[in-house]
Amino acid sequence: MLPPHFIEDVTPTILELFPICVLLPSMIPVCRLALASVVYHATRPQGGFDFLPTHELMKTALFSDPSKLAALSTKLNTDMYRSEHMTATGIPPYVCLFMEIAGIPAKVKEMFQEVLRDVHILPRPDESALMQTVLSKLTSIEARISEQAPVQGSVDGRGSGHVDGVQSVYNTKLKRFSCLPEGYTLPKKLIDVFSHWWCSSMWGSRKIPPLRSECVSVLDFDVGQHRVWSDCKHVMLQMQQGMDDDMLAALQDSTTITVSLCTRIYSNGMTARLWPCLSSRDHARMKVSYASKVFQKQPGAVRKRKRARE
Secondary structure (H helix, E strand, O other), X not given: OOOOOEOOOOHHHHHHHOXXXXXXXXXXXXXXXXXXXXXXXXXXXXXXOOOOOOOHHHXXXXXXXXXXXXXHHOOXXXXXXXXXXXXXXXXXXXXXXXXXXXXXXXXXXXXXXXXXHHOOOOOOOOOOHHHHHHHHHHHXXXXXXXXXXXXXXXXXXXXXXXXXXXXXEXXXXXXXXXXXXXXXXXXXXXXXXXXXXXXXXXXXXXXXXXXXOOOOOHHHOOHHXXXXXHHHHHHHHHHHHOOOHXXXXXXXXXXXXXXXXXXXXXXXXXXOOOOOOOOOOOOOOOEXXXXXXXXXXXXXXXXXXXXXXX
């Protein structure tokens, strides 16, 4: 049986999703197979990905733009046994043994849970039926309240922050209307934050506005995300100072801005050393927290670069 693989050239997309491949072209074949596997499992009708929107993979450019994922899925092989682009080598005999070993921890877990039930540490299914019924009814009531809550065009009266396709929904945890979904967490990688800052993205089935929108503030995040939001704003403001007018105009044009464009501008900016205090080789894996610390240590690095161009 053949692994998922592309039957058409997807090199431009690989260079866009994995900017490090521009410096390391030898990684393109590996990334091509990895991307094919991700696309295959993400688009399967059954048995596909079950990652929560909080997972870092769901915040990447591939999942922020649903059209990109759909376009790549059409380029996958449909015959898992024959292909002009790959030859099947057969399944080694030890694979079956590994599959049996992989099932052992689950069996041990089931036996351990049964022991805990015998000593009354864990309730049996019939004993917790009433509690499960109450929780399910409370969950359904909360869902109906959220669906029936009035939709507002903006948050806290900030009408200029309205984005087409984005609705303000009542956040039961924060006790306020918000244009961000409940439980939303900021990406950890700088390349993903750059895209989310300038472009609309998806969070599960919900569309979220660009993070630079006026309808987004620190009040839209859980307390644990306040420091992360502060780092994101600080880094993005510093990066904006290093951009020229053409780059800013392209990023602020709501009619043409896409995740692909954001990723390309980010990669080109890193390669051109617009932000010299940041490493250009590791920019695909760079964390926002690291970039914030670098800018705090060298606050004048971007401004000096900008004055030198002028």
